[in-house]
Amino acid sequence: xxxxxxxxxxxxxxxxxxxxxxxxxxxxxxxxxxxxxxxxxxxxxxxxxxxxxxxxxxxxxxxxxxxxxxxxxxxxxxxxxxxxxxxxxxxxxxxxxxxxxxxxxxxxxxxxxxxxxxxxxxxxxxxxxxxxxxxxxxxxxxxxxxxxxxxxxxxxxxxxxxxxxxxxxxxxxxxxxxxxxxxxxxxxxxxxxxxxxxxxxxxxxxxxxxxxxxxxxxxxxxxxxxxxxxxxxx
Amino acid sequence: xxxxxxxxxxxxxxxxxxxxxxxxxxxxxxxxxxxxxxxxxxxxxxxxxxxxxxxxxxxxxxxxxxxxxxxxxxxxxxxxxxxxxxxxxxxxx
Numbered sequence: 490x491x492x493x494x495x496x497x498x499x500x501x502x503x504x505x506x507x508x509x510x511x512x513x514x515x516x517x518x519x520x521x522x523x524x525x526x527x528x529x530x531x532x533x534x535x536x537x538x539x540x541x542x543x544x545x546x547x548x549x550x551x552x553x554x555x556x557x558x559x560x561x562x563x564x565x566x567x568x569x570x571x572x573x574x575x576x577x578x579x580x581x582x583x584x585x586x587x588x589x590x591x592x593x594x595x596x597x598x599x600x601x602x603x604x605x606x607x608x609x610x611x612x613x614x615x616x617x618x619x620x621x622x623x624x625x626x627x628x629x630x631x632x633x634x635x636x637x638x639x640x641x642x643x644x645x646x647x648x649x650x651x652x653x654x655x656x657x658x659x660x661x662x663x664x665x666x667x668x669x670x671x672x673x674x675x676x677x678x679x680x681x682x683x684x685x686x687x688x689x690x691x692x693x694x695x696x697x698x699x700x701x702x703x704x705x706x707x708x709x710x711x712x713x714x715x716x717x718x719x720x721x722x723x
Numbered sequence: 724x725x726x727x728x729x730x731x732x733x734x735x736x737x738x739x740x741x742x743x744x745x746x747x748x749x750x751x752x753x754x755x756x757x758x759x760x761x762x763x764x765x766x767x768x769x770x771x772x773x774x775x776x777x778x779x780x781x782x783x784x785x786x787x788x789x790x791x792x793x794x795x796x797x798x799x800x801x802x803x804x805x806x807x808x809x810x811x812x813x814x815x816x
Contacts, residue, residue: 537754537757540757540759541752541757541759541791544750544752544759544791545750545791545792548794550761551748551750551761551794551805551808551809552761552807552808553761553808553810556759556760556761559759560756560757560758560759563756563757564756564757567756567757
């Protein structure tokens with residue numbers, strides 16, 4: 490139990506590391522893309538330089554009308570470059586959106602992998618107790634929200650064991666008997682405690698198995714409460 | 724003797740007249756936004772394209788224009804045909 494939860498934490502830590510590495514890689518890619526995007530788009534001066542070269546290289550381009558036309562050409566180039574600027578911004582916003590999606594996808598993927606691993610471990614383990622709630626008044630114990638009715642003596646035994654577990658103690662049969670009966674541990678019989686444990690296991694185990702494995706369908710009979718694909722005969 | 728003096732005088736007159744009437748047509752620009760102009764200007768120094776360039780550059784720069792190139796240098800004879808093209812910039816700088 491303790492080993493399992495430790496390795497679960499470990500896998501979560503590895504997952505976190507992978508997520509952080511992935512996210513920083515994505516941000517790095519985004520930064521590189523942004524730099525390339527902003528550095529490579531042509532600016533207004535590219536058009537102006539072309540027009541200027543045209544003007545210088547052609548000696549007969551001297552009339553006022555022709556020069557005015559050249560200026561208009563350069564002006565429209567500048568307007569086009571302003572449009573490109575807005576495009577560049579839109580592209581960048583889209584890039585940021587896409588990156589956010591990518592980050593979310595990677596995070597979810599890693600979470601899914603970790604969760605799957607955990608689920609697989611839980612499946613193989615059978616049942617992992619995540620919560621144990623003892624209700625002494627109703628003589629009921631709740632294991633992972635499964636409700637089990639126990640006898641008064643069995644609840645007593647379970648309570649003693651739960652308290653000992655909270656203090657990280659291990660009780661011998663005699664000690665269990667001593668706590669429940671209120672006598673001194675040296676006067677108690679080891680076998681009496683063992684009997685209490687056996688009764689607790691019997692009732693609780695019986696109910697657990699009937700809840701988890703061997704179901705009783707009213708007025709029809711009994712059935713294994715498992716997927717038929719998982720059954721194999723050796 | 725008198726004839727030779729007259730000839731000399733005439734030669735000097737023609738030479739000085741030719742030197743006084745030296746013009747250049749050039750192309751210049753302004754940046755942001757781009758403005759271009761073709762103009763004609765009188766050259767006071769030597770009558771060559773290089774000299775005209777050296778002379779026009781500071782003159783145009785003072786008015787906020789950048790000289791692109793000097794197309795040619797010419798005398799009075801070429802002035803009239805370039806007047807229309809130069810427009811506002813005919814003998815302005």
